[in-house]
Amino acid sequence: xxxxxxxxxxxxxxxxxxxxxxxxxxxxxxxxxxxxxxxxxxxxxxxxxxxxxxxxxxxxxxxxxxxxxxxxxxxxxxxxxxxxxxxxxxxxxxxxxxxxxxxxxxxxxxxxxxxxxx
Amino acid sequence: xxxxxxxxxxxxxxxxxxxxxxxxxxxxxxxxxxxxxxxxxxxxxxxxxxxxxxxxxxxxxxxxxxxxxxxxxxxxxxxxxxxxxxxxxxxxxxxxxxxxxxxxxxxxxxxxxxxxxxxxxxxxxxxxxxxxxxxxxxxxxxxxxxxxxxxxxxxxxxxxxxxxxx
Numbered sequence: 186x187x188x189x190x191x192x193x194x195x196x197x198x199x200x201x202x203x204x205x206x207x208x209x210x211x212x213x214x215x216x217x218x219x220x221x222x223x224x225x226x227x228x229x230x231x232x233x234x235x236x237x238x239x240x241x242x243x244x245x246x247x248x249x250x251x252x253x254x255x256x257x258x259x260x261x262x263x264x265x266x267x268x269x270x271x272x273x274x275x276x277x278x279x280x281x282x283x284x285x286x287x288x289x290x291x292x293x294x295x296x297x298x299x300x301x302x303x
Numbered sequence: 304x305x306x307x308x309x310x311x312x313x314x315x316x317x318x319x320x321x322x323x324x325x326x327x328x329x330x331x332x333x334x335x336x337x338x339x340x341x342x343x344x345x346x347x348x349x350x351x352x353x354x355x356x357x358x359x360x361x362x363x364x365x366x367x368x369x370x371x372x373x374x375x376x377x378x379x380x381x382x383x384x385x386x387x388x389x390x391x392x393x394x395x396x397x398x399x400x401x402x403x404x405x406x407x408x409x410x411x412x413x414x415x416x417x418x419x420x421x422x423x424x425x426x427x428x429x430x431x432x433x434x435x436x437x438x439x440x441x442x443x444x445x446x447x448x449x450x451x452x453x454x455x456x457x458x459x460x461x462x463x464x465x466x467x468x469x
Contacts, residue, residue, distance in 0.1 A: 271446040272320055272328075278360070279330045279432070280318045285354035287316075289344050290336045297340075 194268075200244035205229070206237050210246060210260070217259040220249075325439050330432040338400045338421035341428040345403060345419060346371040356381060373397045377405065413437040415445075 200206055205227055212218060212226065224234035238258055241247035248261040319331040334341050344350045348369045356364040365387060366380040371394060378391040392406040392414070401421055407414035415436045422429040436442045 267446045272322070275328065275330065276318060276320055278357070279320075279332070281357035281359050282354055283316075283318055283332050283334075285357050286341075286344060287334065289350055289353050290334055290340055293340050293344065293350070294336055 196244040197246065200240050200246055203237070203240075206241055209237060209241060209258075213247060213258055213260045217257055219255045219257050221255070223258065326436045326442055328434045328442075332430050332432075333424070334428045334430060336428060337426055338423050338428045341430060342400045342403075342421050345421075346397070346399075355379075370394070371397055371403065412441065415441070 201210070208227065209223060212223070218226075220234050220238055221231065223229075223238070224231050227234065229237075238247060238249065242249060242261070245261045245267060247258050249256050249258050251257075316333040316335070321329040321331070323329060344354070346369070348367045351369065352364045352367040355367075356362045361383065363382050364379060365382045366378070368379075369375075369377040371377075373394060373396050375394045375397070376391065377394070378389060380387055380389045390407070390409055392408045394403065394405050395416070396402065396404040402419060404416065404418045406416055415434045418431075418433045418435070420431045420433070422431070436445065
């Protein structure tokens with residue numbers, strides 16, 4: 186049974202459970218925006234918008250860069266996508282390794298049998 | 304499940320990956336041989352080098368020094384394209400036929416600790432490859448490394464780096 190405990194998955198779901206945050210993702214999908222511009226668009230205080238952006242940032246859905254005094258937001262790759270890719274890279278590597286290891290083990294077993302038969 | 308048990312040799316063994324926590328990664332795989340043999344393939348350099356760097360990944364193991372006993376050291380050198388990379392660390396614990404624990408000391412920061420256990424399941428062996436990273440940040444760094452927009456081969460190399468280099 187495959188057990189899949191993913192903190193990235195939890196963070197992503199929590200981040201996207203809010204309508205405003207889904208709206209922010211939607212807007213950033215069209216163009217990058219500053220926190221100030223986002224706050225204006227969503228008719229929200231700067232502090233309120235900062236909190237939303239922080240939640241999205243922690244989930245890897247949004248990345249922010251400070252340019253002078255302005256903090257610009259853009260879409261992140263998504264913590265979940267990054268984690269999935271990392272796991273997939275491990276899976277491919279170990280599948281290849283273990284296939285080769287199966288062969289080595291079969292040869293070792295054969296050698297033992299030949300040795301005991303002789 | 305029952306079918307697999309009634310005819311173990313015919314069932315292909317599946318590689319399973321789990322994330323028990325955000326600083327751990329576990330790879331599980333069954334092998335059709337007793338732990339004594341599987342352990343030998345992990346602990347003798349001339350056997351280990353035949354499978355640890357799979358040919359399909361375009362990476363070759365140039366040198367493989369392993370002193371597989373508690374307190375012993377290892378150093379592996381890989382060739383990839385025109386470059387080489389070295390990985391090294393220490394065996395924290397070695398129990399023949401049961402477990403191998405090693406450090407991954409390449410980076411500047413504290414690396415991951417790898418624990419491999421060999422469990423006897425009636426003549427077959429369940430291998431558990433367990434990686435524990437010192438911090439959440441270290442895992443995130445390893446993840447970013449394998450997910451940057453590099454060509455596939457480099458990404459696989461990064462995965463290898465993550466395994467061996469922490």
